[in-house]
Amino acid sequence: MDKHRQEITVRINGRESPFTMDKPKQLDKAEIPENRIDENANRVESSGLSPSLPSINKKRNKSNIWNARAKSAVISIVIAIMVGTSFGFIVLNMIPKQKTHSLPVEEAGLSASIETETSTQPEANRVNENESVSSPFTISVIQAGVFSDAKAAADYAKQLKSSSIPVVTVGDQPVALLIGVGQDKETLRKVSQQYGGEVRSTYIKSLSFDNTDSGKRTSVIEAGETLYMHMAAVSTVLLGKSDVKADVWKELENDYKQFAAKPIPNDKNVKRYVSAIKDAYLALVAYKTNQQEELLRKTQQELLEALRSYMTIFPLRS
The missing domain is CATH 3.30.70.1070 (Sporulation related repeat)
Known part of the structure; x- marks a missing residue:
């Protein structure tokens, strides 16, 4: 097809020279500019794609499992603390009431024992006196x-x-x-x-x-x-x-x-x-x-x- 193509000649400075149009060369795949390679790499990173994607997914799954277990443990501890604290408040509220009710009884018993000791002391003294008098x-x-x-x-x-x-x-x-x-x-x-x-x-x-x-x-x-x-x-x-x-x-x-x-x-x-x-x-x-x-x-x-x-x-x- 090149043979059938007409050649155009031009005269420059009295000389005829063929007129040609340079076509842009196609770039080889190997000759891709570095700036384009960097742009593609950035696009890959921004899109989250990488060759090690399966291993990353495994790590994420493991971390998700540990996070779930940690969350359940923390929740259990918090619940136990809340239950124990509530029980403690209940016990503390109940004990003083029981002591308050039993206090009059204890005071009455104490006063009775004091009165008994006071009343028996003279008798004990009399017994000791009699023993000293009638000792064998x-x-x-x-x-x-x-x-x-x-x-x-x-x-x-x-x-x-x-x-x-x-x-x-x-x-x-x-x-x-x-x-x-x-x-x-x-x-x-x-x-x-x-x-x-x-x-x-x-x-x-x-x-x-x-x-x-x-x-x-x-x-x-x-x-x-x-x-x-x-x-x-x-x-x-x-x-x-x-x-x-x-x-x-x-x-x-x-x-x-x-x-x-x-x-x-x-x-x-x-x-x-x-x-x-x-x-x-x-x-x-x-x-x-x-x-x-x-x-x-x-x-x-x-x-x-x-x-x-x-x-x-x-x-x-x-």
């Missing part, structure tokens, strides 16, 4: 044997007296022999050791008497119990080769004065009891001056006589 009289003794035959007991008692050992017989079938009296067992052990081979066997025990009968426990009996305990303690201490201080002798003298000032009822057992205590005191005071051991044994003998009279007035406690 208890003394320790040295027992030198128990005999079923009264004659055998009397013969043995006579033998002990010949050895200057104080002794009395108490009871009937059996008959017991008592050879010493003291405030406690420990001091009596020292006294028992001094008798040595003169006594077959000894046994130290305590005697407690039921002296709660106020009709029998007169003022002279009560004062005599105090003086008796004092003299029994002093005489056994001296028999154990120990000393007695001056203030103890003074206290003993005061106890005797109070005892001697008490009236004596017309009762033979009480009279024997009072007489034996007085004789024991006189023998003990004489020992303070003469320092003779026979006077201490005399004191013990009279105390045993007073104890035998006391046992006829008040029975032993079971």
Whole structure:
């Protein structure tokens, strides 16, 4: 077709030259301008299209799942907090009302208990006073044997007296022999050791008497119990080769004065009891001056006589 195309000639500067029209060259796909490539890339990015679109969608799905779980957990926590707070308010509102209603009852019970304690205190004091007044009289003794035959007991008692050992017989079938009296067992052990081979066997025990009968426990009996305990303690201490201080002798003298000032009822057992205590005191005071051991044994003998009279007035406690 080019051969059939007419050529146009022009004269330029006296020369003829063919007149041609240059057609624009078609650009190869490989020769696409960079600015167009950038524009296309921008268009792709703006439209959200990319080669890694499936992986992005997976990540978005996972994030959506985690977001949903987080939202459900947050919602559960919020609901739990709201429920707990509401329950707490309900409990706090109910408890004060219950306490308010129960307060008068508690106050009434407290006042009643206070009144009860107040009313019982005088009674308790009276009981303590009565116990201090009627406390059982208890003394320790040295027992030198128990005999079923009264004659055998009397013969043995006579033998002990010949050895200057104080002794009395108490009871009937059996008959017991008592050879010493003291405030406690420990001091009596020292006294028992001094008798040595003169006594077959000894046994130290305590005697407690039921002296709660106020009709029998007169003022002279009560004062005599105090003086008796004092003299029994002093005489056994001296028999154990120990000393007695001056203030103890003074206290003993005061106890005797109070005892001697008490009236004596017309009762033979009480009279024997009072007489034996007085004789024991006189023998003990004489020992303070003469320092003779026979006077201490005399004191013990009279105390045993007073104890035998006391046992006829008040029975032993079971």
